[in-house]
Amino acid sequence: MKNIPQNKSIEIIKKNNLKVTPQRIAILEIIESYGHITIESLYQELSLKHTSLSLATVYKNILMMVEIGMLLEVPVLGIKSKYELKKENHIHLICTSCGNIEDKPLEPSIENIFSDLAHQKDFKLQYEQIILYGLCMFCQAK
């Protein structure tokens, strides 16, 4: 494979001491453009441009990238997990009608509430996962 573009995906891969392959660049670019995506959709999208890219490679990379903290798994009730690039902690708003996921920054005031709460329970907090399910503005209009 050829034509490796210079971009953010490459930087992320390098930062994590992984080899910069066209497959990985393609995977990250699609995840970035979608924001949140399932393995299945990711593979479908990848197949359009990289017909030889195998599903096994997608699985191996996604699992490994989650493992090393490059990606974050977002479990979605009822369907399969979606994956996103790791960034500052944020809240997810998931539409139960269209499945779209929107991010919202996690304000310090909220973070404080949960760190206090964890402290009360003698719980050493590592990660806060906040997911709000409901109808997005578009699906409400329907």
Added chain:
Amino acid sequence: MKNIPQNKSIEIIKKNNLKVTPQRIAILEIIESYGHITIESLYQELSLKHTSLSLATVYKNILMMVEIGMLLEVPVLGIKSKYELKKENHIHLICTSCGNIEDKPLEPSIENIFSDLAHQKDFKLQYEQIILYGLCMFCQAK
């Protein structure tokens, strides 16, 4: 099967207009005693007393009970989902070391924060899923 005890599980089953079978009673009693449990553990536990109970029956019931809102699925990053009896909305504290899940009531002050936040985004909130990952007091001591 015989020996149907009178208890909370039976009431739950009746309230949902399902037939009261020994299998369902056993399933609910184990979920209640564990608080949160995976399908696999549930089946293992069930097998101890009800040797003829099939895994297919467990799956059929759990899926159906989640569907009608008797049970709630709690996705756990890295492993399989656990299931719990539906009750007032609450926060989950999941230990990343031992996997134990503890509940904490969701205070109105927190609920208000998220309903406000959803409102800002023109999002019609249906369900708030808050999961805190970290180390429980026992695993910190190790």
Added chain:
DNA sequence: ATATGTGCAAAGGGTTTGCAGATAT
């Protein structure tokens, strides 16, 4: 009596694995 539920065994589908060949460094 009848709708519902269970158990079995088979099918299904998503995920993982091993390995040989290819590629990035």
Added chain:
DNA sequence: ATATCTGCAAACCCTTTGCACATAT
């Protein structure tokens, strides 16, 4: 040059399904 990565195909679950029989109402 060599450690890493990819693609293929098989293996491996976990989960679902269909159907005949059993059971709750």
